[in-house]
Amino acid sequence: MTDTNTENPETPIEPEVLVEKKKRKKSSKLLVAVIIILFIILFFVLGFGYYFYKNNVGTNTVYQEQIETLTDKLDSQTARLNSQLQQTKSSNDNVKTQIEQLNIQLQDSQNKSKLYNDDIQSLRRAVAETNIRHPSDWILAEVEYLINLSGRKLWLEHDLNATIALLSTADQRIVEMGDPSLNPLRRALLEDINMLEALPSRDVDGIILSLSSLERRIDTLMIAGLTMSEAAETDTKEVSTDISDWETNLDRSWDSFIESFIVISHRDKPVEALLSPEQAWYLSENLRNHLSKAEFAVYREQQEIYDIALQGALKLVSVYYDMGDKSTQQFYNAIQKLSKETISIDYPDQFKSAPLLSHILKQRISKSFTIESAE
Known part of the structure; x- marks a missing residue:
């Protein structure tokens, strides 16, 4: 293994x-x-x-x-x-x-139509006036002219006498017609005449001539000069020849020596100063200006300006001119007399006869036109 x-x-x-x-x-x-x-x-x-x-x-x-x-x-x-x-x-x-243009044209057409209607009415009235059947009615046209002319004389020229004369002539023309239906017109005319005659009369020419005459006399007036009041007399003391008064003579000699330096004069009245030639010329022109202003006020019927101007003239004369002089005194009295004049008059606004006459004329023309249309 x-x-x-x-x-x-x-x-x-x-x-x-x-x-x-x-x-x-x-x-x-x-x-x-x-x-x-x-x-x-x-x-x-x-x-x-x-x-x-x-x-x-x-x-x-x-x-x-x-x-x-x-x-x-x-x-x-x-x-x-x-x-x-x-x-x-x-x-x-x-x-x-x-x-807008159409509206303007329409307005123009309406205005033209109105003018045409007015022209037609005027033509119809003219035709009616030419066909008045009463010849005496032409006198009424003359009466209307006289009344209108009298109104111009009164309110434009302030000629009271001419106005009364024209209204009196119109009254005479109505009398010549002999128409009883015109009695109310004549009554109104007489009331107008009586009203005008009751107004205060004023002599315009006389006042103007008086003021012009006073203006020419201004240079002849005597201006108040320097007037010295007499000084109060002082007692003069002579030096005596008596030797025993030697003290008194010494006092008097001393007083005489002192008074030779200072002299005091006592006067009871004020001393008026002299006017220079230039001031005197201004004084004369100022007085002449017051009188000229019063003349213009007379033409224009301005009572207040007239009174103020103459009062100013009276004051200048009394203060700067010699009131002891007879000519100056007469000049002053003349201005004072003129200052009492009435130059302004309250005239009536309308005659009573004017609207009544216009109404009568319209009635007669309308009646005549109606007759012509019926025919």
Whole structure:
């Protein structure tokens, strides 16, 4: 037994090596199989990925093209709608402008129609006036003219006498007609005349001539000069010749010496200063300005301005001119007399006879027109 084991020392080791070799072969085969399987899987994964990528890219491209197509269609439709909207707006503006023009034309037509109607009425009235059947009615037109003229004389020229004369002439023309139906008109005319005669009369020409005469006399007035009141007399003491009065003579000499330096004069009245030639000229012009202002106030019937101007003239004369002079005193009295004059008169706003006469004329013309239409 011992010899057998010694001669074949590798016999028991051989099966283990074979087993290990077999294991190695199996492991290498398994590894190769795993690698092959991995390659196959990787190949399938790459193929599937490539296929999926190609399909997705194609699909996205189609979708993108569809989106771009829809966007282009939407843009074109939006542009078309905007164009239609602008055209509609322009059409509305044109329609609105046409409506405004039609309204203006309609207004013009209405105004022209109104003017035509007024012209027709005027023509009808003119025809009726020319066909008045009573010749005496023409006198009423003359009476209307006289009343209108008297109104202009009163309110524009303030000529009261001429106004009364014109209304009296109109009354005489009504008397000549001998129409009893015109008695209310004549009564209104007489009331107007009596109202005007009751107004205070004013002599405009006389006042203006008086003021102009006073203006020419201004340069002849005597301006108050420097008047010195007499100083109070002081007692003068003479030096006596008696030697025993030497003390008294000394005091008097001393007082006389002192008074030669300072002289005090006592006066009971204030001393008025003299005016220079330039100041005297300004004084005369100022007085003349007051009188001229009063003249303008007479023409315009502005009583307040007239009174203020004459009061200013009276103040200048009393303060700066010699009131002891007879001419100055007469000048002052003349201004004072003029200051009492009334130059403003409250005239009536309307004659009572004017609306009554207008009503009578309308009645007669309407009656005449009615008769002409009936015929």
